[in-house]
Amino acid sequence: MDAAPTLEELGEHLVIQEIVAAAPSAINGDDAAVMYPAEPNTRTVATTDTLVEGRHFRREWSTPREVGHKAIVQNFADVEAMGARPLAALLSFAAPGDTPVGYVKEIASGIAERCKLYSAQLVGGDLTRADQLILTVTALGSLGGSRKPLTLDAARVGQRIVAHGKIGYSAAGLALLQHYGRAHVPERFEPLVSAHVTPHLEPGRGIVARATGATSMTDNSDGLVVDVGAIARRSGVGIDLEAEAIAPDELLLAAGEAVNQDPWEWVLSGGEDHTLIAATDKDAASGFRPIGRVVKGAGVTVDGAKPRYNTGWTSY
Amino acid sequence: MDAAPTLEELGEHLVIQEIVAAAPSAINGDDAAVMYPAEPNTRTVATTDTLVEGRHFRREWSTPREVGHKAIVQNFADVEAMGARPLAALLSFAAPGDTPVGYVKEIASGIAERCKLYSAQLVGGDLTRADQLILTVTALGSLGGSRKPLTLDAARVGQRIVAHGKIGYSAAGLALLQHYGRAHVPERFEPLVSAHVTPHLEPGRGIVARATGATSMTDNSDGLVVDVGAIARRSGVGIDLEAEAIAPDELLLAAGEAVNQDPWEWVLSGGEDHTLIAATDKDAASGFRPIGRVVKGAGVTVDGAKPRYNTGWTSY
Numbered sequence: 185m186d187a188a189p190t191l192e193e194l195g196e197h198l199v200i201q202e203i204v205a206a207a208p209s210a211i212n213g214d215d216a217a218v219m220y221p222a223e224p225n226t227r228t229v230a231t232t233d234t235l236v237e238g239r240h241f242r243r244e245w246s247t248p249r250e251v252g253h254k255a256i257v258q259n260f261a262d263v264e265a266m267g268a269r270p271l272a273a274l275l276s277f278a279a280p281g282d283t284p285v286g287y288v289k290e291i292a293s294g295i296a297e298r299c300k301l302y303s304a305q306l307v308g309g310d311l312t313r314a315d316q317l318i319l320t321v322t323a324l325g326s327l328g329g330s331r332k333p334l335t336l337d338a339a340r341v342g343q344r345i346v347a348h349g350k351i352g353y354s355a356a357g358l359a360l361l362q363h364y365g366r367a368h369v370p371e372r373f374e375p376l377v378s379a380h381v382t383p384h385l386e387p388g389r390g391i392v393a394r395a396t397g398a399t400s401m402t403d404n405s406d407g408l409v410v411d412v413g414a415i416a417r418r419s420g421v422g423i424d425l426e427a428e429a430i431a432p433d434e435l436l437l438a439a440g441e442a443v444n445q446d447p448w449e450w451v452l453s454g455g456e457d458h459t460l461i462a463a464t465d466k467d468a469a470s471g472f473r474p475i476g477r478v479v480k481g482a483g484v485t486v487d488g489a490k491p492r493y494n495t496g497w498t499s500y
Numbered sequence: 501m502d503a504a505p506t507l508e509e510l511g512e513h514l515v516i517q518e519i520v521a522a523a524p525s526a527i528n529g530d531d532a533a534v535m536y537p538a539e540p541n542t543r544t545v546a547t548t549d550t551l552v553e554g555r556h557f558r559r560e561w562s563t564p565r566e567v568g569h570k571a572i573v574q575n576f577a578d579v580e581a582m583g584a585r586p587l588a589a590l591l592s593f594a595a596p597g598d599t600p601v602g603y604v605k606e607i608a609s610g611i612a613e614r615c616k617l618y619s620a621q622l623v624g625g626d627l628t629r630a631d632q633l634i635l636t637v638t639a640l641g642s643l644g645g646s647r648k649p650l651t652l653d654a655a656r657v658g659q660r661i662v663a664h665g666k667i668g669y670s671a672a673g674l675a676l677l678q679h680y681g682r683a684h685v686p687e688r689f690e691p692l693v694s695a696h697v698t699p700h701l702e703p704g705r706g707i708v709a710r711a712t713g714a715t716s717m718t719d720n721s722d723g724l725v726v727d728v729g730a731i732a733r734r735s736g737v738g739i740d741l742e743a744e745a746i747a748p749d750e751l752l753l754a755a756g757e758a759v760n761q762d763p764w765e766w767v768l769s770g771g772e773d774h775t776l777i778a779a780t781d782k783d784a785a786s787g788f789r790p791i792g793r794v795v796k797g798a799g800v801t802v803d804g805a806k807p808r809y810n811t812g813w814t815s816y
Contacts, residue, residue: 196814215581215718216547216641218649221537228544231532232590232638234628265531274548276592276636281816312550313815316631320592322548322638325532333534402531498512499629500597 191288191313192281200311202285203277206292209305217307219272223328230324231262237317241381245366248287250382252294255321257383260302261403261458263325264385267334267394272307273299274322278314291319302387334394334401339419339463343399345476346468348389348460351408351430352447353379355454356439363443373439383458389471390460397466404459407496409452412461412476413484419463422481424488429475448492455497507604507629508597516627518601519593522608525621533623535588539644546640547578553633557697561682564603566698568610571637573699576618577719577774579641580701583650583710588623589615590638594630607635618703650710650717655735655779659715661792662784664705664776667724667746668763669695671770672755679759689755699774705787706776713782720775723812725768728777728792729800735779738797740804745791764808771813 191199204212211217235241235258241251260270275295277288295306307324327333357380360369369377378384385403393401400419402411408430416423432440432447440447460472468474484491507515520528527533551557551574557567576586591611593604611622623640643649673696676685685693694700701719709717716735718727724746732739748756748763756763776788784790800807 192816194816196816199816214649214651215578216545216584216639218582218584218643219544219546221543227537228535228640229532230535230546230588230590230638230640231624232592232636233626234592234594234636236594236628236630239629262531266534268532268534272546274546274638276548276550276638278550278552278634308547310549310636311815312552313555314552314632314634318594318630318634320548320550320626320636322546322590322592323532324544324546324640327534333530335530499627500507500510500512500515 189285190282191279191285194285196311199285199288202289203292206289207296207299207306209307211307217272219324222326225328225330227327228324229263229266229268229327230322231259232320232322233258234318234320245361246381248290249294251319252291253298253382255319256295256298257385257458258405259321259323261385261405263323264390265334265401265403265460266327267390267398267401268325268327269391270302270304270323270325272305272324275306275309276320277309278312278318280315281313283317331394334398334462336400336402336415336418339400339415339421339478341421341478341480343463343465343478344468344474345423345425345478346462346464346472347475348472349385349457350379351404351457351459352432352436352450352454354383354456355450356436356447357381359443359445360439376435376439379457383456385458386471393460393462393464393469393472396469398462398464398469401460401462404455404457404461406455407453409484409491409494410496415463416482416484422479422483422485423476424479424485425476427487429473452491452493453495505601506598507595507601510601512627515601515604518605519608522605523612523615523622525623527623533588535640538642541644541646543643544640545579545582545584545643546638547575548636548638549574550634550636561677562697564606565610567635568607569614569698571635572611572614573701573774574721575637575639577701579639580706581650581717581719581776582643583706583717584641584643585707586618586620586639586641588621588640591622591625592636593625594628594634596631597629599633647710650714650778652716652718652731652734655716655731655737655794657737657794657796659779659781659794660784660790661739661741661794662778662780662788663791664788665701665773666695667720667773667775668748668752668766668770670699670772671766672752672763673697675759675761676755692751692755695773699772701774702787709776709778709780709785709788712785714778714780714785717776717778720771720773720777722771723769725800725807725810726812731779732798732800738795738799738801739792740795740801741792743803745789768807768809769811
């Protein structure tokens, strides 16, 4: 990474030029971005999420490219979780004046890389001086056709609960980083560290779930029990998860031993996996696996019993 | 304002409940907000802007309600400047844990007040802990019908330049606050202070301009010469402003004398007025007044000469 120049030395307009060069878009650069609907009957889906340095990432653990990846995926996962297609992102970037421009360019490159996976673009943004490095991404998506979006309140008794993506990997990665530091995490645990610093969600899984009978969906961002609990509460149902289906795999068990933590805590309470979790009428959609059932009652159980861990990540 | 409880004491979920109660919306509270197009042929317009405490506002100068007003207006002005209608806002709110919840509720009330003027709603957001109080608002708007959006690159030689709103008032207000402090600004200067701490833009002026022959528009956020200069540069034209039409009015002249500054600097270089400035083929639209002409050449002149001040507000 370039040590020089800094944001302060280069000045706002040239820094914005560098960001736009790293993450180009044909519709960036006016007072606002204008997006045409791609399909008939298109609704717009919007969500926003912030990454704060020291709280959601650390420069010694994440490359700036990975910070860009994480900023996009945590937002696009919310769009996918509605059964929609991510189309565009806006970036508000706040940073101290002595931040190297090279660092910002690398974040923008990371944003562009993850956007490209989704055929999406960075279409606008804002650059501000602040004491701390803070990235706020707003994601816009397109919900086509006449089917309902996959809201939290639409799970029904008798449905299956299905999941796409690993559960507990991100929290395990964080625990490993805290224990070893990035440079010294044993290589076999790299998938866990990756899940934390550069989460990945396959584009289109949300649309597939919506097309194959899912009615309600969310992503595992605050913790499995908390996020599944939101579906249960909003839908007025209970959700019973199968212990065997969500049990820590060999890698999580090994990591738990290595850092002397219970991997069940990562599975039940760890957030930031951005795993899609849906309630569906039919068999699990492509890429999803069954992990439980919607039942009468309230709250989340595991094999019919109270989960061992039931808190999640909160900002305060 | 309540001194207690703080964000940390109340916790994330209850703080979010307070914000949503202060700025309610039927479509808030899921992974993402879903918006249906209100008219046929609707395009979505999106923009984002950040307010940083100590940089864009100060608690001793602005009430939290005013901070909410400013966060909305600076974003909705960008939507209006495309000739579109603001419909929705998302708020990413970052603040230290010891911030009083009452302060946050007041900001949310200010956001709701300004949204209501536009028949818009706060439809989503994020709450994060950070060292500094930072508000990022993303505004979404609707551009209906088949006419083009009012982009920066569409001014043509021979057009009039027209403006809606005061020019230089916000910068004058800032200078007065710096000189006197909020409590001691002479009462006659209240319109200038208001323009800075709680800017106002009449809803619908952007649509009116687009309906009556404007082709290019922006808002005066970084400074008159800088913002008009962006239209000139992107359109490949020159813009000549009439000194008489933009000259400081009596209030600006009096404020200039009071704080011993040249009010022409506020007019030419001061930003944050969120005055709409358009290039139009016909007579000025309702609420707009002529302030200049699009001419052959490049850059911005005042009565044919180089402007006395030509810099503007930048973040670095």
